[in-house]
Each structure stands twice: as C-alpha cells, then as structure tokens.
Amino acid sequence: SSFLNKDNISDVLQTIPAEQIKSIEVITSPGAKYDAEGGAGIINIVTNQKIIEGFNASINTSTGTRVNRSSFNLNAGKNRFGISASGGARYGWPRDGNTSVLNTTFNDTGTILTSQVKNGDFVGNWIGFSGSLDLYYDFNMYNSLTANFNIGGSNKSNEGRENVLYTVYDSPVLQYEVADTSLNKDTEYEYTVNYIKTFEEEGRELMFRFQYGKHVHNDKKDLTQRFIHLEDSDFINNKHLGKGHEITGQIDYVHPFGNDNKFELGVKKIDRKTKMDYATDFSDLIGGDSDLTFGLDIDLFTDILKYNQQVSAAYLSTQLTLPNDFGILLGARYEYTRITSSYLDDSQYFNNILIDSSPLYNMEINRSYSNLVPSLTVSKKLNMFQTLKVSYTNRIQRPDVHKINSNIEVTDFNNIDRGNPSLNPSTSHQIELGYTSFKPGLMTSFFAYYKAQIGLVESYTFLINEGNSFETNYANTGDNHSLGFNFFGSTTIMKVLNLRGGLDIYSYNMSTNINSVDLVRKSLNYKYNFSANLKLGKGYKLESRAFFRSPRQTVQGERPSFSMISFGFKKDFSNKRGSVGIGVIEPFKKYKSFDTSIEGQSADGTTFENNRDYQILFRSINLKFKYKFGKIDFNPIKKKAILENNDTDHEHDEY
Numbered sequence: 001s002s003f004l005n006k007d008n009i010s011d012v013l014q015t016i017p018a019e020q021i022k023s024i025e026v027i028t029s030p031g032a033k034y035d036a037e038g039g040a041g042i043i044n045i046v047t048n049q050k051i052i053e054g055f056n057a058s059i060n061t062s063t064g065t066r067v068n069r070s071s072f073n074l075n076a077g078k079n080r081f082g083i084s085a086s087g088g089a090r091y092g093w094p095r096d097g098n099t100s101v102l103n104t105t106f107n108d109t110g111t112i113l114t115s116q117v118k119n120g121d122f123v124g125n126w127i128g129f130s131g132s133l134d135l136y137y138d139f140n141m142y143n144s145l146t147a148n149f150n151i152g153g154s155n156k157s158n159e160g161r162e163n164v165l166y167t168v169y170d171s172p173v174l175q176y177e178v179a180d181t182s183l184n185k186d187t188e189y190e191y192t193v194n195y196i197k198t199f200e201e202e203g204r205e206l207m208f209r210f211q212y213g214k215h216v217h218n219d220k221k222d223l224t225q226r227f228i229h230l231e232d233s234d235f236i237n238n239k240h241l242g243k244g245h246e247i248t249g250q251i252d253y254v255h256p257f258g259n260d261n262k263f264e265l266g267v268k269k270i271d272r273k274t275k276m277d278y279a280t281d282f283s284d285l286i287g288g289d290s291d292l293t294f295g296l297d298i299d300l301f302t303d304i305l306k307y308n309q310q311v312s313a314a315y316l317s318t319q320l321t322l323p324n325d326f327g328i329l330l331g332a333r334y335e336y337t338r339i340t341s342s343y344l345d346d347s348q349y350f351n352n353i354l355i356d357s358s359p360l361y362n363m364e365i366n367r368s369y370s371n372l373v374p375s376l377t378v379s380k381k382l383n384m385f386q387t388l389k390v391s392y393t394n395r396i397q398r399p400d401v402h403k404i405n406s407n408i409e410v411t412d413f414n415n416i417d418r419g420n421p422s423l424n425p426s427t428s429h430q431i432e433l434g435y436t437s438f439k440p441g442l443m444t445s446f447f448a449y450y451k452a453q454i455g456l457v458e459s460y461t462f463l464i465n466e467g468n469s470f471e472t473n474y475a476n477t478g479d480n481h482s483l484g485f486n487f488f489g490s491t492t493i494m495k496v497l498n499l500r501g502g503l504d505i506y507s508y509n510m511s512t513n514i515n516s517v518d519l520v521r522k523s524l525n526y527k528y529n530f531s532a533n534l535k536l537g538k539g540y541k542l543e544s545r546a547f548f549r550s551p552r553q554t555v556q557g558e559r560p561s562f563s564m565i566s567f568g569f570k571k572d573f574s575n576k577r578g579s580v581g582i583g584v585i586e587p588f589k590k591y592k593s594f595d596t597s598i599e600g601q602s603a604d605g606t607t608f609e610n611n612r613d614y615q616i617l618f619r620s621i622n623l624k625f626k627y628k629f630g631k632i633d634f635n636p637i638k639k640k641a642i643l644e645n646n647d648t649d650h651e652h653d654e655y
Contacts, residue, residue, distance in 0.1 A: 054075075054076075054077060054630065054631040055075065055076045055077075055630045055631065056074075056075050056628060056629060056630030056631045057072065057073065057074045057075070057628070057629045057630055058072065058073045058578075058626065058627065058628040058629070059071070059072050059625075059626070059627055060072070060073075060624075060625075060626045061624070061625050061626075062583075062622045062623070062624045062625075063622065063623050064620045064621055064622035064623070065093070065619075065620050065621050065622075066092060066093055066095065066585075066617065066618070066619070066620035067090065067091070067092045067093070067620060067622070068090070068091045068092075068093075069088065069089070069090050069091075070088065070089055071086065071087065071088030071089075072086065072087055072088075073085070073086040074086070075630075077136075080137055080138035080139070081135075081136070081137050081138075082134075082135070082136040082137075083133075083134070083135055083136075084132075084133070084134040085131075085132070085133050085134075086131065086132050087129075087130065087131040087132075088129065088130045088131070089127075089128070089129045089130075090126070090127065090128040090129070091127050092125055092126040092127070093125075094123050094124065094125045095123065095124050095125070095616055095617045096121065096122070096123050096616075096617055097121065097122055097123075097124070097591070097614065097615050097616035097617060098119075098120065098121045098122070098615050099118065099119070099120050099121070099122070099160075099162065099612065099613065099614050099615070100118065100119050100612070100613045101116070101117070101118040101119075101610075101611070101612045101613075102115075102116070102117055102118075102609075102610075102611045102612075103115070103116040103118075103414070103415075103470060103608065103609070103610050103611075104116075104608060104609050105463065105467055105606060105607070105608045106606065106607045106608070106609075107605065107606060108604070108605030108606065108607075111169070112169060113168070113169050113467065113606070114166070114167065114168050114169065114467070114468065115165075115166070115167045116164065116165070116166050116167075116414055117164070117165045118162045118163070118164045118165075118178075118412070119162065119163055120160055120161050120162030120163060120178070121160065121161060122158055122159060122160030122161070123158070123159050123160075124156070124157065124158040124159075124616075125156070125157050125158075126154060126155075126156050127154065127155045127156075128152070128153065128154040128155075129152065129153055129154075130150075130151065130152040130153075131150070131151050131152070132148065132149065132150045132151075133148070133149045134146070134147070134148050135147040135148075141198075142197060142198045142199060142200075143195075143196070143197055143198075144195075144196045144198075145193070145194070145195055145196075146193070146194045146196070147191075147192065147193045147194075148191070148192040148193075149189070149190070149191050149192075150188075150189060150190050150192075151187075151188070151189040152187075152188050152189070153185070153186055153187035153188065154184075154185075154186050155183070155184070155185050156182075156183070156184040156185075157181075157182065157183050157184075158180075158181070158182045159180075159181050160178075160179070160180050160181075161177065161178070161179045161180075162177070162178045162412070163175075163177055164176050164177070164178060164412060164413070166413065166414065168468075174227070175227070175228040175229065176225050176226060176227040176228060176413060177225070177226045177228065178223065178224070178225050178412045178413070179223070179224045179226075180221060180222065180223040180224070181221070181222045182219070182220065182221040182222075183219070183220045183221075184217070184218075184219045184220075185216075185217070185218040185219075186215070186216070186217050186218075187215070187216045188213065188214070188215040188216075189213065189214055190211060190212065190213030190214070190246075191211065191212050191213075192209070192210070192211045193209070193210050193211075194207060194208070194209045195207065195208045195209075201256065202256070203254065203256035203262060204254060204255055204256055205252075205253070205254045206251075206252075206253050206254075207250075207251070207252045207253075208250075208251055209248070209249070209250040209251075209252075210248070210249050210250075211246075211247070211248040211249075212245065212246070212247055212248075213245065213246045213247075213248075214243075214244070214245045214246075215242075215243070215244055215245075216241075216242070216243050217240070217241070217242040217243075218240075218241050218242075219238075219239070219240040219241075219242075220237075220238070220239050220240075221237070221238045221239075221409065222235070222236070222237050222238075223235070223236040223237075223238075223410055223412075224236075225412065225413055234282065234283060235282075235283035236280065236281070236282055236283070236410050237280065237281045237283075238278070238279070238280045238281075238407070238408075238409060238410065239278065239279050239280075240276065240277070240278040240405075240407045241276075241277045241278070242274065242275070242276045242277070242401065242405070243274070243275050243277075244272065244273055244274035244275065244401065245272075245273055246270065246271070246272045246273075247270070247271045248268070248269065248270050248271075249268070249269045250266065250267070250268040250269075251266055251267050251268075252264065252265075252266040253265055253266060258321075259321055260319075260321040261318075261319060261320050261321055262318070262319050263316070263317065263318040263319070264315075264316070264317050264318070264319075264331075265314075265315065265316045265317075266314070266315055267312075267313065267314045267315075268311075268312070268313040268314075269310075269311070269312050269313075270309075270310065270311040270312075270313075271308075271309075271310050272308065272309040272310070272311075273306075273307075273308050274306070274307045274308070274401055275304065275305070275306050275307075276304065276305040276306075276307070276401075276405055276406070276407060277304045278301075278302065278303065278304075278305075278407035278408075279301070279302040280301035280302060280408065280410070282298075282301075294416055294464055294465045294469045294471070295464055295465035295466065295469070296408070296464070296465075300408060301408050303343050303344055303406075304343065304344035305341065305342075305343055305344075305405070305406055305421060306341060306342050306343075306344075307339075307340075307341045307401070307404060307421060308339070308340045308341065309337065309338070309339050309398070310337070310338045310339075311335060311336070311337050312335070312336045312337075313333060313334065313335045313336075314333070314334050315331060315332065315333040315334070316331060316332060317329065317330065317331025317332075317375070318330055318331065324380075325380060325381035325382075326378070326379070326380055326381075327378070327379040327380075327381070328376075328377070328378050328379075329375070329376070329377040329379075330375070330376050330377075331374070331375050331376075332372060332373065332374045332375070333372075333373040333374075333375075334370070334371070334372050334373070335370070335371045335373065335396065336368065336369075336370050337368060337369055337370075337371075337398070337425070338367075338368040339365060339366075339367055339368070340365060340366050341365040341366075341421050342365070365421065365422065369425075371394075371396055371427070373394045373395070373396065374392070374394055375391070375392065375393045375394065376391060376392045377389060377390070377391040377392075378390050378391070385437055385438050385439045386435070386436070386437045386438075387435070387436050387437075388434070388435050389432075389433075389434050389435075389436075390431075390432065390433050390434075391430075391431070391432045391434070392429070392430070392431050392432075393429075393430050393432075394427065394428070394429050394430075395427065395428045395430070396425050396426070396427050396428075397425060397426045397427075397428070397457065398425040399420075399423040399425065399457055399474065402419065403419050403420065403423060403457060403474045404419045404420060404421040404423060404474075405418070405419040405421075406418055406419055406420070406421055407419070413469075414468065414469045414470060415469065415470045415471075415472070416464075416469065416470075416471050416472075417471070417472045417473075418471070418472075418473055419473065419474055420473050420474045420475060423457055423474060423475070423476060424455055424476050425455070426453055426454060426455040426456050426457050426476065427453075427454045427455065428451060428452060428453045428454065429451070429452045429454075430449055430450065430451045430452075431449065431450045431451075432447055432448070432449040433447070433448050433449070434446065434447040434448075435447075441491060441492045441493075442489075442490070442491045442492075443488075443489065443490045443491070444487075444488070444489045444490075445486075445487070445488045445489075446485075446486070446487055447485070447486040447487075448483075448484070448485050448486075449483070449484045449485075449486070450481075450482070450483055450484075451481075451482045451483075451484065451506075452479065452480070452481050452482075453479065453480040453481075453482070454479050455476040455478075455479070456476065456477055456478060456479065456480050456510075457474055457475070457476055457477075458474065458475065458477045458554040458555060459472060459473075459474055459554055459559070460472070460473055460474065460475040460477060460514075460554070460555075460556065461473075461556060461598055461600055461608075461610060462515075462600060462602070463600075463602055463606060463608060467602075467606055470608070470610065475514070477510070477512055477514065477519075477554070477555045478510055478511070478512025478513075478514075478519075478555060479510070479511075479512070480508060480509060480510050481507075481509045482506050482507050482508060482509065483506065483507050484504065484505060484506030484507070485503075485504070485505050485506075486502075486503070486504045486505075487501075487502065487503045487504075488500075488501070488502040488503075489501055489502075495535075496534060496535040496536075497532070497533070497534050497535075498532070498533045498534075499530075499531075499532050500529075500530070500531045500532075501528070501529065501530040501531070502528060502529045502530075503526070503527075503528045504526060504527050504528070505524070505525070505526045506524075506525055506526070507522070507523070507524055507525070508521065508522065508523045508524075508525055508553040509521075509522050510522075510555045512555060514555075515602070515603055516603040517601050517602070517603055519555050519556075519601075521553065521554075521555050521556075521557075523553050525550045525551075525552075525553060526550050527547075527548060527549040527550060528547075528548055529545070529546065529547045529548075530544075530545070530546045530547075531543075531544065531545045531546070532544045539571050539572035539573065539574060539579075540569075540570070540571050540572075541569070541570045541571075541572070542567075542568070542569055542570075543566075543567070543568040543569075543570065543583075544565075544566065544567050544568070545564075545565070545566050546563075546564070546565040546566075547562075547563060547564050547565075548561070548562075548563040549561055549562045549563070551595075554598070556598040556599060556600050557596075557597050557598030557599055558595070558596065558597050558598070559596055559598075560594035560595055560596055560614070561594075561595075562594075563592075564585065564586065564618075565585075565586060565587075565588075566583060566584065566585045566586075567583065567584050567587065568581055568582065568583035568584075568624075569581055569582050569583075570624070573627075577627055577628045577629070578625070578626045578627030578628060579624075579625075579626050580623075580624065580625050580626075581623075581624045582621070582622065582623055582624070583621070583622045583624060584619075584620070584621050584622070585618065585619065585620040585621075585622070586618045586619045586620070587619065589618070589619065590617065590618070590619045591615045591616065591617055591618060591619075592615065592616060592618035593613060593614070593615050594613075594614040594615075594616075595611075595612070595613050595614075596610070596611070596612040596614075597609075597610070597611050597612075598610050
C-alpha cells in the first residue's frame with residue numbers, strides 16, 4: 001500500500017478510535033511474513049470486533065498562519081454490514097525562503113579552478129487532498145469481506161530567482177540571473193479487497209487479498225538564464241509525465257497448534273509498470289550547444305522510459321512457546337524479482353555512470369535476481385513485566401521511481417539532476433539485542449544492534465562537461481556497517497502528566513572505491529523525540545512535542561538535518577464529543593535552515609566542495625476544532641482492507 005507508510009502513519013492511527021484498538025505492536029525485527037524491505041520496522045494494529053449498530057460522524061479542522069487542514073469521517077453500520085468514509089484537504093499559505101550556494105573545484109595542488117556563488121529567494125505553495133471508503137460485510141460467523149478505496153493528491157508550485165557569479169581561473173567573471181517556475185501535480189489511488197475465512201479453532205485464518213493502485217505525476221518547469229553584460233539569454237522548458245500501476249495478490253494462512261504456538265505460510269505477487277515521458281526544449285539551441293547541454297547528447301533530454309518490475313514471494317514462519325518462558329519466531333522468505341526496462345529512442349543507453357566507464361548503446365535492461373531472507377527471534381520472559389530478546393533479520397531495499405527516473409532536470413548553467421535506472425537493490429543484515437519492561441505507569445525498552453547495508457543506494461554528485469558542471473545522481477555507493485543503540489520510555493506521573501521519549505544513536509562507516517577513487521567516511525548520528533501531556537483539570541490540557549534528526553550521511557558528506565518543536569493548549573468539551581485548542585510550531589525560530597555540505601574527487605585529482613544553505617518559513621500558529629456526532633464509541637469497520645507493499649525505498653529530502 002502506498003497510503004500506509006512512514007509519512008502518514010500518524011494520520012492512519014488518528015482515523016481509528018482509541019476504544020477500537022486492542023493493541024499496537026511495534027515490530028523492530030519483522031519476520032518472514034512481511035515484505036523483506038529495508039531498515040524500518042513494522043507497525044501492526046490489532047482492533048477489537050464489536051457488534052455493528054449505529055452511526056457517527058466527526059469533523060476536524062486546523063486553521064493557521066502557515067497550514068490549514070480540514071477533514072471529516074462518517075461511519076454507519078447495521079447488523080453484518082459496515083461502511084466508513086473520510087476525506088481531507090490541506091492548504092498551505094505561500095511560503096517564502098532563500099538560498100545561498102558555494103560550489104568550488106580545485107586541481108590536484110589545491111588551486112581553485114572554478115567557483116560558483118549563488119544567492120536567491122523563492123516562494124512556494126502546497127495543496128493536498130485525500131479520501132477513503134471502507135466497506136465490511138460478514139457473510140456468517142466464519143466468512144467476511146472487506147474493501148477499501150483510497151485517493152490522494154497534491155499540487156506543488158514554486159517560483160524562484162537567483163543571482164549567480166561564475167568564475168573560471170584566469171578568466172573574466174561570468175554573471176547571470178536564473179528565474180525558474182515549477183508546478184508538480186501528483187495523484188494516486190488504490191483499491192483493496194480482502195476475503196477472510198476463519199474457523200472454529202481460535203486464531204486459525206485464511207486470507208485472500210487483492211490490490212490495484214495507480215499513480216500519475218505531471219511535472220513542469222520553466223527556467224530562464226539571462227547573462228549580465230552579454231546579449232545572451234536562454235530559456236529551458238522541461239515536462240515530465242509519469243504514469244504507472246501496481247497490481248498485488250496475496251494469500252496468507254495461519255494455523256495455531258499446541259499452547260500459544262502457530263505457523264504461517266503465504267505467497268505474494270507484485271506487478272509494477274511505470275512509464276516516464278519527458279522532454280526538454282532549449283530555446284536558443286541550433287544543432288546543440290556544449291554549455292547548455294552539459295557536454296551530453298541532446299537526445300538524452302527527451303525520451304520515454306518504460307520500467308517494469310515483478311516480485312514473486314513465498315514465506316513460511318513458526319512461532320513457538322518453549323519451557324522456562326522462552327519463545328522463538330523462526331521463518332524464511334524467498335523473493336524472485338525480474339526487471340525489464342527500455343527507452344523509446346534507440347540512441348539512448350543504460351549506463352551506471354558511477355560504476356561503468358563505457359555506456360551500453362541500444363540495449364534494454366532485462367535482469368532478475370533471487371533473495372532468500374531468513375529471520376530468527378529468540379525471547380526470554382524474565383517475569384510478568386520484563387522480556388529479553390535477540391534477533392537476526394535480513395532485508396531488501398529496491399529503489400523507487402524517484403531514484404530511477406532518468407529525466408534530466410536543469411537547475412542552472414552549471415548543475416543538473418537525474419535518476420539512475422541501472423541501480424541495484426540494496427540488502428541489509430541486522431543483529432539486535434533488546435530488553436523491554438512494562439510496569440504500571442512505566443514502559444521502557446533498550447535495544448543494541450549491528451547493521452550491515454550492502455550496496456547502499458545514496459545520492460552522489462560528480463563533475464561532468466570537462467569539470468565545468470555538476471551532476472547529482474544515485475548510485476550503489478558501497479557497504480555501510482553500523483553499530484546502534486535505541487531507547488524508548490513512557491511514564492505517567494500522578495495520573496495527570498504523561499511523558500514519552502525516544503533516542504536512537506548509530507554510526508555511519510563507509511569505505512568504498514568509485515571510479516578509481518578511494519572514499520572513506522565515518523560519523524556518529526542520532527535522532528530523538530520527546531512529548532509531554534499535562535491534564536490541568538476540567539478538560540484543559542497542555543501538550544508539547546519535540547523531534548530532532550542529525551544530518552543524514554552519505555559517503556560524500558552531510559545532507560540536511562531536521563528538527564521541530566511544538567506547544568499546544570486544548571479544552572475537551574464536557575460531553576466528550578470534541579475539543580478546541582491552539583498550537584504553535586517553532587515559536588523560537590521563524591525560519592528553519594537546511595544545510596548540505598559535500599565534497600568529491602575525480603580520478604585525475606580534481607576535487608570539489610558543494611555547500612548549500614536553504615532557509616524556509618516554518619513558524620506557525622494554529623487554531624484547532626474537533627467534534628463528533630452520533631454514537632461516540634462506535635466503529636463499523638471490524639477490519640480494514642489493507643495490503644502493504646513496503647519493499648521500495650521512499651526516503652527523500654522533504655521539508
């Protein structure tokens with residue numbers, strides 16, 4: 001599912017009433033049942049089943065100085081049938097910001113060859129919408145059907161202007177202005193149907209699932225460069241239309257046996273097809289211009305890329321309860337992946353630029369690979385409240401469409417960005433030792449882990465066009481070996497103050513060779529979060545949340561860090577049907593900075609440094625209102641029709 005991912009988990013949880021949640025399992029070491037995807041864990045939401053009878057509705061609005069959100073939810077049920085519908089919209093007021101960039105290249109003795117200094121400002125806006133419909137029907141005690149439809153989309157616009165000074169050693173300074181306008185429209189929707197067969201034996205279940213999803217991404221960008229003191233200007237227009245669909249089928253069977261034991265088996269098939277149609281027009285080009293086309297063949301800027309991916313999987317796992325309060329979860333998952341890809345233009349080529357030195361002309365990608373993914377977790381219950389566990393998991397991360405899209409985006413006279421359809425998936429191996437304690441009023445967990453990421457996919461920048469321009473792409477840069485420690489704690493003090501906090505500290509350790517250049521980078525990274533909720537009595541509450549993530553590391557340097565702090569004051573209505581409140585985000589800092597600092601080297605000894613500071617308006621004050629109509633404790637959907645495909649890497653820098 002593209003709708004239940006790390007970017008919107010909190011939204012999904014907010015759509016499920018608290019009284020309907022039986023338990024929420026945070027699975028840090030997913031077993032063989034789950035897709036063998038990357039480094040994150042799994043959230044498993046188990047809901048109670050109640051008699052369906054009634055109706056309710058709710059509205060939720062937030063109006064602020066930066067972002068406005070509104071949503072509604074309708075629920076109705078009678079006997080064996082339930083229906084739930086929801087919708088929402090987000091509108092952001094235009095946000096201003098500014099950028100400053102310094103790009104410098106050096107020869108092998110450290111002498112400056114070129115220097116590019118950019119300063120500018122921009123205004124951006126973001127509008128989004130979402131909607132869902134859930135249906136549930138019990139044929140009888142042992143057979144039920146669930147269905148779900150989700151739709152979501154966004155429109156993002158941006159207008160920017162930069163002044164650029166470009167200096168080549170021993171040559172006059174070249175000064176020009178860059179103005180760009182971009183519009184990005186995204187729409188996604190998916191249908192999911194689940195048939196569930198249960199049996200007299202509690203816990204025994206057979207489930208058939210089917211899902212169809214489609215996405216459309218329509219991007220347009222206009223860029224104008226006007227050279228000061230020269231009668232020369234260039235206009236660049238880039239259009240990109242990406243369409244694709246995803247069909248998924250899955251069968252799962254759970255069979256309990258003995259005392260709290262079970263085994264599970266299943267099969268899954270995913271078929272993804274994506275078409276990326278892109279074109280770039282250069283207004284002043286006559287037969288090609290080496291400066292404007294960055295030394296690349298002009299035919300590379302216009303083409304159609306078809307990218308198809310098929311994943312077939314089967315798994316078997318067992319959960320055993322052993323004597324002396326030991327438990328074991330053992331499983332294996334086999335995945336077979338086939339990738340085919342081709343360009344419409346025969347002059348186009350597939351070339352992993354950072355690995356291969358010679359392009360392969362007039363060839364299609366047609367490759368396949370298999371992965372056997374084992375998992376093992378051994379736990380020991382020390383007493384009623386404390387558990388110790390050790391686990392091993394093997395995971396896969398396949399590059400998503402964003403990373404393979406070969407559309408060349410021109411940033412300015414000296415910089416381009418594009419994806420790499422020749423990327424290979426990365427794999428990871430993680431060994432984890434954990435301790436958890438659940439006591440009345442206090443919950444804590446401690447985990448220490450070792451993680452090896454093989455063939456890690458990272459953003460990578462290198463020199464092109466005889467060292468006069470930069471290209472930022474994606475590559476399987478190498479292997480990263482990390483040691484980490486994770487802590488989470490939650491406590492309630494005197495039944496009025498709830499405190500929660502988490503900390504994750506982990507190392508980055510990369511040693512690799514790219515294009516005959518040895519690269520080594522080591523760093524210590526961390527992220528933490530904290531929240532506090534204080535009940536003041538008579539329905540009044542104070543809330544606070546804070547989050548920080550240190551700069552994201554690559555083998556070339558640091559990508560932006562991220563942090564956010566918020567405070568809120570809320571009044572619950574006495575009838576328990578709603579609340580009204582006020583909140584503020586980033587009260588101590590109006591603008592937030594995102595700094596990037598990377599460096600690289602070519603085989604001929606040429607080096608470069610790229611430093612970028614990106615600032616954007618972030619402070620916001622919000623007024624919030626929530627109200628529920630009808631029966632308060634009611635949710636007609638016993639089980640949501642959810643089918644998760646979490647086998648691709650969606651990690652991007654979004655602010």
